[in-house]
Amino acid sequence: MSQIELVKISKIYQKKQAVLNEIDLTINEGEFFVLVGPSGSGKSTLLRMIAGLEEISEGILKMNGKIVNHIPPKDRNLSMVFQNYALYPHLSVEQNILFGLQAKKLKKQERQRRLYEAAEMMGLIELLERKPRELSGGQRQRVALARAIVSQSPLCLMDEPLSNLDAKLRANMRVEIRRLQKKLGMTMIYVTHDQVEAMTMGDRIMVLNDGKIQQVGKPITLYNEPANLFVASFIGSPKMNLGKAILSEDGKQLVVEGQLHLDISSIFGEELPTNRQLTIGIRAEHLLPGTIENINYLLEAVNVEQLGNETSIAFEVGAELWTARWSGQWFIKVGQKVPVQILPENLLFFDSETGNLIHSVSKGRMQEVLTTCV
């Protein structure tokens, strides 16, 4: 069942161009939906429009089938976690959590029951008497979450809730928020600029840039089949290696950045247009180390990062820097020519002018674990 429906929603500030342009979107009940995009892409504005904090310039917003454009935030039955948490500095943790319930004039017993339930869940029982300024960043985050939980709204909005935490805590909270959402079964709309958060948390992701939808889909779909160059370079870490490519007239040879000559005749028939400027993309994990029988190319290493379990090597290819991720520890000197294997079936092809995807990776890549039968 679709819970939230956006029909051609736009946001236009006075005399300026549209910040958001005709957004069409459906979010299902119980779904963890992530809005991701660089800063200034309009993702927070979209979230605030759903919350009712920002006016909808054009289009229709529906919740549970009803139009809610004109309904004030308090009647939309949702909760929200702000980037700065928006905790009331003069109130204790307990009063902060109870704030909304008191405003809605709930019975005292019910209030207390929900308070302890939420505090228990978020591990705040011992901190109830404290003021926000006496809490650490992570604890404040928990209070903000508890405040969203006690309202028992079916929809929760989060606006970059983890951006003020350090990396380690952020990884913890990612898991925690995700578990919480599954446990309570609420619909979540989560805004972030961090594609790792988007990939790891979302059931579905919407990539937004310049107020326009770039792609909506499952994280793995976005990774494997990015709809355009923007999504390709935004999703995935390290970012996808891109290069300008020219197809020879007979369609058998591909010249990348005027340096790499790839024989692609065996894979592609006449799928690729010969008359277009092409951009090819290849993921870091597909730039494989060359073996003795299979040395395709010699590339110059310009930077080597040892990560322990894997090695990240930057190569110079024409004007671009390509990154390879090889598992294990490789001892490579900067400036050394390194043999690299590039398989044509791992290439993605984009139209250089429009940026749209022409052809994605050929092989299916999902691996399955063995299901053990006892």
Add this chain to the structure above:
Amino acid sequence: MRMTNSTTNNTSNTHLLEIEQVKKKIRMNNFYKGMLFLLPSIMLFSVFLFYPLFRTIYLSFFLTKASGDTTIFVGLENYVNMFASPLFLKSMKSTFLFVFYTVPTTILISLFLAVIANEKLKGIGFFRTIFSSTMGVSVAAASVLWLYLFNPTVGLFNQILDIFGFEAIGWLTDPKWALLSVSATTIWMNIGFTFLILLSGLQSIDSSLYESADIEGAGYFYKLRRITIPMLSPTLFFVITVTIINAFQSFGQIDILTQGGPVNETNLLVYSIYREAFVNYRFGSASAQAIVLFVLILFMTYLQFKLGERKVHYQ
């Protein structure tokens, strides 16, 4: 072996001693530098504040000539006489009444104006300017303006009363009304400043608190009571303190509107001090009154800090 040990101990001890000495030197240096920075304000305060204060205390123990020179040391007699004088007691009573009339009203009106001027509406800048405009009006100009409004025959207030068929009121000449009239003038004059400070206090409250409250289902007055007032409390505290001190020190409007009359009804402390010193040329007892006023304001402010600060939420 033992020898070498003790020598190394000694050397490390002398090193520690040297470090202590250097540290001490740095501390002294910092102290002198700090004093150098404070010197201008210390000098200014000494000339314009500390010296006059001590001089006033000194004078309050003497009788003086008209020129201000001291004649006879009378000890605490000036104080004793003062508290026995019905004129001074009346002046004290008027002062307290005046503070009681003006301070709460000023704060409440300004708070109301600040809250409505804090809404994001079209043309709100115009109203903000209007509401704060009395800040730019001098005491003298404001008093003269109100003098005209209070005029028994051509004044606006009496003309309005006349339209509705009421009898004219001697706003500044009737003992029942004079203090209230002066209070009204003072409230009007103080609103600009108080409004401005409160508005800036309101604007420094993080808007995400209100947004969060909106989503949680809080109504307008619930937000006002649970967020605005507590978050504004440091500003309110400051404004109340300053307004009380100002009210105790009111002088200009009294001098222009009533000269302390009728029947000493508006003879507030500062005006009483002025008359004692520059009309009656009794600098000794004027000084004694000034000291009493000083102690009074000091005490009121202290009381405020003691009682009020517990309820203030500093960020």
